[in-house]
Amino acid sequence: MQLNEPCLIIDLNDNKFIFFVVTFNEKKDFKILKKIILDSVGVQNGHVINVDTVSKLLKKTINIIEDEINYFFSSVAIIINPNHINCLNVSGYKKLNGSQVSSEDVVYILNNIKKIILESENNDSLIHLFNSNFSLDSDNLENLPIGLFGEFYNQNMTFFLVNKNILKNIKSVFSNCGLNIQKTILKPFAEGIYLLSNNQLNKNVTILRLEENRINISLFKNKSYVFTEDFNFGFALIIKDISKLCSLKINEVEFFLKEINLNSEIEIDADSCLNKKFFSTSPYRKIKHQLILDIITARLDELVEICYENNKNLDYFRKSNNAIYVIISKDEHLKNIQFALQKNRLIDAKFIFGQNIDDNLLFSLNGAAELIGRGWEKEAIPVIQPNKSLISTFFSRLFS
Numbered sequence: 492m493q494l495n496e497p498c499l500i501i502d503l504n505d506n507k508f509i510f511f512v513v514t515f516n517e518k519k520d521f522k523i524l525k526k527i528i529l530d531s532v533g534v535q536n537g538h539v540i541n542v543d544t545v546s547k548l549l550k551k552t553i554n555i556i557e558d559e560i561n562y563f564f565s566s567v568a569i570i571i572n573p574n575h576i577n578c579l580n581v582s583g584y585k586k587l588n589g590s591q592v593s594s595e596d597v598v599y600i601l602n603n604i605k606k607i608i609l610e611s612e613n614n615d616s617l618i619h620l621f622n623s624n625f626s627l628d629s630d631n632l633e634n635l636p637i638g639l640f641g642e643f644y645n646q647n648m649t650f651f652l653v654n655k656n657i658l659k660n661i662k663s664v665f666s667n668c669g670l671n672i673q674k675t676i677l678k679p680f681a682e683g684i685y686l687l688s689n690n691q692l693n694k695n696v697t698i699l700r701l702e703e704n705r706i707n708i709s710l711f712k713n714k715s716y717v718f719t720e721d722f723n724f725g726f727a728l729i730i731k732d733i734s735k736l737c738s739l740k741i742n743e744v745e746f747f748l749k750e751i752n753l754n755s756e757i758e759i760d761a762d763s764c765l766n767k768k769f770f771s772t773s774p775y776r777k778i779k780h781q782l783i784l785d786i787i788t789a790r791l792d793e794l795v796e797i798c799y800e801n802n803k804n805l806d807y808f809r810k811s812n813n814a815i816y817v818i819i820s821k822d823e824h825l826k827n828i829q830f831a832l833q834k835n836r837l838i839d840a841k842f843i844f845g846q847n848i849d850d851n852l853l854f855s856l857n858g859a860a861e862l863i864g865r866g867w868e869k870e871a872i873p874v875i876q877p878n879k880s881l882i883s884t885f886f887s888r889l890f891s
Contacts, residue, residue, distance in 0.1 A: 495516065497514055497562045498514065499511070499564045499566075499568070500513065500568045500859050501570070502859075503545075503569060503570065503571055504531060504534065504537065504570075504571075504678065505531060505702070506530070506820055508528075508529045508548065508549070508552075509527070510525065510526070510527040511523070511853075512525035521863075521864050525556055525559065525560060527556065529552065532544050536573065537573035537574050537657075538657055542660060542663050543667075545664045546667035550669075553668055565670065566671045567665060567670045567673060568672075568673050568676065568859060570677075570681055570855050571653070571657075571676070572707075573654070574705055575653075576618075576652070576721070577612060578649065578651055578718055578719045579649065580717065581604045581647070581650065583603050584600070584644060584646070585600060586643055587640070587642055587643060589640060589641075591637075591639065592635075592638065592639050592640075592641065594637055596644060597637070604648060616655050616658055617651075618653050619651040619676075619870060620648060621648065621716050622635075622869055623647045623648060623649045624713075624715075625646055626645045626646075627643070628641045628642050648871070649716065651677060651716070651719070658675070661675075676862060678855050679700070679709035680709075681854070681855040681862065682858055683709065683711045683858065684858035684859075684862055684867060685861065686698070687711065689857070694711070694712070694714045695711060695712050695713065695808075696710070696815075696816060697710050697711075697799075697808075697814070698816050698818065699795075699818070701725055701818070702726070702820040703726060703727045703820065704725045705722065705724070707719065707721050707722075708720050708722075708805075712808060714867075714869050715869035716870075718804070718808060720804060728790055730748075732786050732787075732789075733783055736782075737778050739770075740773055743771055743773060746769055747769040751766075751780075752827065752830075753780045753783055753787075753827050756780045757781055757784065762781075763780050764777045764780065765777075787827060787828065787831045791832060795832075817832055818854070
């Protein structure tokens with residue numbers, strides 16, 4: 492990061508490509524110089540499936556930005572959101588027998604963790620590495636307890652890895668654009684940074700991202716990104732339910748969900764029905780707005796049960812009194828899904844929503860800019876430099 496020089500951040504996802512240009516001042520605050528949002532092409536499930544198509548669109552847009560701000564970019568920070576992120580929580584320990592915790596003890600634990608990861612996950616590359624917990628004689632600590640005396644030291648770390656082939660395809664895209672990838676950031680991490688930094692939430696946050704054919708749940712514990720899980724279904728199931736139960740075409744359902752607010756219609760008239768104009772091909776029949784809302788709510792209850800309430804992977808984290816943030820990827824579904832989720836009886840927590848879809852789109856960009864400018868206290872940056880091992884690089888960052 493160079494002070495007062497433009498920094499390019501690009502969010503690559505299935506729905507939108509978002510270009511963000513910022514500068515940083517001496518206080519590491521950032522200022523937005525340029526923002527462009529385009530419909531995405533050539534990306535599916537967070538994977539680049541057409542290198543040439545993606546390269547051409549990115550290169551054209553970057554050239555336009557460079558001309559407008561009179562600056563040439565040689566590097567880029569990217570935000571990615573592949574549908575499979577390998578999340579590993581690994582714990583190591585050292586018996587101290589009354590001695591002090593030393594940096595050598597931590598190196599010993601880290602070396603064992605590194606060996607496990609490299610042997611078992613050789614098809615993946617490390618994207619993020621977090622200090623998730625330090626404990627000395629069962630006392631949880633905020634920071635490394637180097638110099639403290641104890642009997643037993645335990646350290647938990649969370650590794651986030653992505654398949655090497657996914658990253659190679661992304662690298663090919665930016666090589667075609669003449670750009671080096673300065674930093675790769677996972678989208679849920681960037682969104683979590685924004686929420687934790689700007690909304691004065693507690694240190695424990697759950698992000699539930701609803702997309703058309705995908706649901707992602709990501710957890711932050713004590714500001715450390717500790718868990719992520721993807722499900723290969725999304726709100727397309729709701730559209731199909733309405734279509735089937737109301738004998739409507741998919742395009743008709745999409746149309747009226749975009750046009751009307753079901754709750755507002757019901758508040759005006761509890762027995763109100765769907766307008767005839769929404770029956771473009773299906774024969775008209777009286778379909779109450781309340782019936783449609785009940786269908787949405789019932790399916791959402793089921794999805795939340797599967798992904799959150801009955802998810803055994805979350806049993807440990809659910810005790811942390813998480814604030815729950817829901818991000819919905821399509822503006823046309825926001826108003827009706829938002830209301831149905833707020834009625835959800837399964838989660839004893841507060842749902843928080845962006846005011847509109849543009850707010851949601853920019854969460855990750857603002858979070859990424861914050862990360863680039865200030866770093867994140869719980870992240871151990873996994874950068875491998877030419878003459879340094881992963882462990883030595885980790886410690887040079889950790890103790891600097």
